[in-house]
Amino acid sequence: MMRRTEAKPPSLLRHRNFALLWASQSASLFGSQITYVAMPLTAVLLLHATPFEAGALLALGTLPFLLFGLFVGVMLDRRARRSVMIVADIVRAAALAWIPVGYVLDVxxxxxxxxxxxxxxLMAVFFDLAYQSYLPGLVGRDRLPEANGKLELSGSMAQVAGPGAAGLLVSALGAPVAIAVDAVSYVLSFFAAAALPADEAPKQQPGASALPVRAAIREGFAVIWRHPLLRWFTTAAVIINLFSGALMSVFFLYLIRVLGMGPTQVGLIVAIGSVGALAGALLVGRLTRRFGVGPTLILAMALPGLGYLVLAVVRGHSVAVIAIVAAASFVVQFSVPVFNVTVITFRQVTTPDELLGRVNATARTCALGAFSLGSLLGGAFASGAGLRTTVLLGAGGTFLAALALLLSPVRAVRRLEAPPADTASTSAEASGTTIQERTS
Structure with a gap:
């Protein structure tokens, strides 16, 4: 008698609504990678920004999470999410369009x-938290690992293509004009998001909607603090973002002014590094199955420090140095999707819908707030101690994230599993029953 096997569900890319969300994110992520290179080059090459101004520019991109993320999380737990995504895309497109306009007008x-x-x-705060909270209702919590994996893979592919395209566009048209491509990408994202099905505001627990904003924010912190894994995931993210922010605040200045590289070389280095992110997105499932979640995440937190240390000691801009720096960037970027896919998915499947906005907001506010703080400190530190010393300090500090996970219960985790559906509402009191710590 033949055993019946359960049919494998079709790819989510055949799921019309997910495909629209994927297209929306893919368009905006590609454009954002161009701006990631073109914006600091505009500041450094055309407007002659100082190290502190370069650090402030990087910090301002993530500072809104620190200032407004928690409040946005409360709002998203009380209203529909798709409309927020649509408005965010419109505002981002309009803001970025001013850069090439201002450049042409010479102002x-x-x-x-x-x-x-x-x-x-600021608009990224609204969009990112909205789409992460919108996604579980769109595809179902059982398909979140696949959905997050595809979205992370899309981001990694954008990281591969975007910086290289940015280097060519900057060389041919100038950095401000290259940013216009990002503005167009948000217009495309707007049309894709507008075609998604409208959602409803999350169903609140009795009395939840009447909570004051501060009390609602405290609930988001409580979910993370009480959970034996989310607490340590967030701690590691804060540490590595703090020191990475300090280093990245001077990254482009370091490549240009210390190593003597040009826009094309910078774009090439970032693009090759982004291949590492693509590789990480492709291999994250295989790595966690082979080595277990805990060891994989610890390794992912240790890799950036290794890559940054290499960056700190090289000198010159020969072909060999460019290759070494590119390889270091590959190693650093490889770790990003490995951590993101695992942690974001776990956060989504263990948090009930009426708390998901606040939990996502709390985790991201802590991480990106640390990045903003690190960027400001890095720019200020570099002004006195120098660019190379700042890179060396950032490299050493990132190892503390791996040490935190190594000393935590995360080291013993082999699989992360969602709680049963009937217990999801109690995840604010999450316990080890949702954690499969060892393989049988």
Missing amino acids: LNVGQLFVVVFVVG
Whole structure:
């Protein structure tokens, strides 16, 4: 008698609504990678930004999470999410469009870059938290690992293509004009998001909607603090973002002014590094199955420090140095999707819908707030101690994230599993029953 096997579900890319969300994210992520290279080059090459201004520019992109993320999380737990995504895309497109316009009119200055970066960062708070909270209802919690994996893979592919395209566009048209491509990408994202099905506001537990904003924010912190894994995931993210922010605040200045590289070489290095992110997105499932979640995450937290240390000791801009720096960037970027896919998926499947906005907001506010703080500190530190010393300090500090996970219960985790559906509402009191710590 033949045993019946359960049919494998079709790819989510055949799921019309997910395909629309994927297209929306893919368009905006590709454009964002161009701006990631073109914006600091505009500041450094055209507007002659100082190290502190370069650090402030990077910090302003993530500072809105620190200032507004928690409040946005509360709002998203009380209203529909799709409309928020649509408005965020419109505002981002309009803000970025000013950069090439201001350049053509010859009125562009560093202060205007600060405003644009802050507005785009603020809209990213609304969009990112909205789509992460919208996704479970779109595809179902059982398909979240596949959905997050595909979205992370899409982001990694954008990281591969975007910086290289940015280097060519900057060389041919100038950095401000290259940013216009990002503005167009948000217009495309708007049309894709507008075609998604409208959602409803999350169903609140009795009395939840009447909670004051501060009490509602505290609930988001409580979910993370009480959970034996989410607490340590967030701690590691804060540490590595703090020191990575300090280093990345001077990354482009370091490549240009210390190593003597040009826009094309910078774009090439970032693009090759992004291949590492693509590889990480492709291999995250295989790595966690082979080595277990805990050891994989510890390794992912240790890799950036290794890559950054290599960056700190190289000198010159020969072909060999460019290859070494690119390889270091590959190693650093490989770790990002490994951590993100695992942790974001776990956060989504263990948190009930009426708390998901706040939990996502809390985790991201902590991580990106640390990145903003690190960026400001890095820019200030580099002004006195120098660019190479700042890179060396950032490299050493990132190892503390791996040490935190190594000393935590995460080291023993082999699989992360969602709680049963009938217990999901109690995840604010999450316990080890949702954690499969060892393989049988």
